[in-house]
Amino acid sequence: MMSISGYKTGYVAIVGRPNVGKSTLLNHLIKQKISITSRKAQTTRFRIHGILTDAHSQFIFVDTPGFQRRYRSQLNQLMNRVVQQSMQDVDVILFVVEAGRFGHEDELVLEQLPNNIPVILVINKTDFLTDKLQLLPFMQKMANLFDFATIVPVSALQNKQLSDLTAAIRNHLPENPPFFTEDEITDRSERFLAAELLREKVFRQIGEEVPYSVSVMIEQFTQEGNLYRIHACILVERENQKAIIIGKQGKKLKDMATQARKDMEALFGSKVYLEVWVKVRSGWADDAVALKSLGYE
């Protein structure tokens, strides 16, 4: 039975091989970088990437461990099960592919899709097609591979058909009041966001090797005119993780810091001087400091 409001809220995972446009899609769906301030966010099993709230629905986009893998090796049955387990609490999965392209890497992701949760096939980058009729045989082929809830062609980059996609997602969300209020999803502080942006880069770069044991601490955050001076520290649990993050001749760390700095500059509308260190954390006392610096008590 419909509730009076008919409001729908649920968790949505976006999966797909690298470079199909998952981040672009998410960013264009939510239109802004947000930060979750609610404690509720910590109690869910997922890292929340973003939330889209409208008059009728709230979409909570989450990250699913396992799908972050870079698909370097063939995943075995066990891995499949682990990933499927991690998906059990989402309401809808968006499986993103590129228009007209379905290769081995896509197949590896497809193999991991659970069959008890609706999966929407998102065919992205339709702007590459000169003739939209080219889509039909591709859609046909894809429909034969998996029992998709529905298929939605979009161009994330050009914001095309994104409202068709949100309507399709909404069809599969349960009726719930919004889980997060406006207050809980507005920016906490620039300091907090700075930590989030850097952490996001760490996960993107090394999601496979160093899972959820990494935290980011902002040790100094000062503003001098049009310049933000930020000293950040990436805390890891073991020496070998530190080496992985730093990378050969410091290249990985440098790349992450550069990307984070650019994002910070865009977000703060200001020049940013960012220094990043990596430290091995020595015990729970450090954790307490780290949590405090992130604004969690």
Ligand SMILES: Nc1nc2c(ncn2[C@@H]2O[C@H](COP(=O)(O)OP(=O)(O)OP(=O)(O)O)[C@@H](O)[C@H]2O)c(=O)[nH]1
């Ligand atoms: N032409 C076109 N390009 C797109 C579209 N969506 C994304 N791209 C481009 O595709 C590239 C990859 O996009 P991302 O959003 O980083 O892809 P991703 O799936 O998040 O990649 P990973 O983080 O490596 O998993 C970028 O250069 C985007 O600009 C689209 O609809 N049309």
